[in-house]
Amino acid sequence: MGKPSGLVQGTLDLLILKTLSPGAMHGWAIGRRIQQVSGEVLQVQQGSLYPALHRLEQQGWIRAKWAESETGRQARFYALTAAGRRQLESEAANWSRLSAAINLVVNEAG
Template identity: 50%
Template structure:
């Protein structure tokens, strides 16, 4: 049951998942909100490609890290809201820790003369 298609965003897939979970750690949000939050919070550095965002959201949902619920948005439209599950929170903590160690290690290596 391996996914056959190689996804162009695959390299950053782990990162995208982490960012999505981080965004949802603050409370439930719809897909557009997640994209906007990442965009703004990163001071417009990170731009999430929507074509990758939705598959990522659904993948996380299938893995049981997110749940979703249909609700009404601020402008009174039907929208799908995602929120972090308990195991999602655990996963977020683990991946955050992992990311810190990785980026620290990479930074240390890059700082050498």
């Protein structure tokens, strides 16, 4: 019934940047964390996550390096750059603005 997808289109960059803001994390963990923090509502598919990470890296908003994960495997750890922090601010503000605007329409008395 309808289209209950796992994400709202256009918000994944924001979610990733925010998740990285306390400190570096590898891709797999980012996906798990978004899912956990959102109360298992947001589902980040690998086919969405990894291309998004590459995109963000290409924009210069995150920087990657290989390191050992908690489980002893090699994993690609991502950290916010200064530009990434500014981008996070900007995307968070934009989300605020747009979601508030949508709520004005949806929560109209009518």
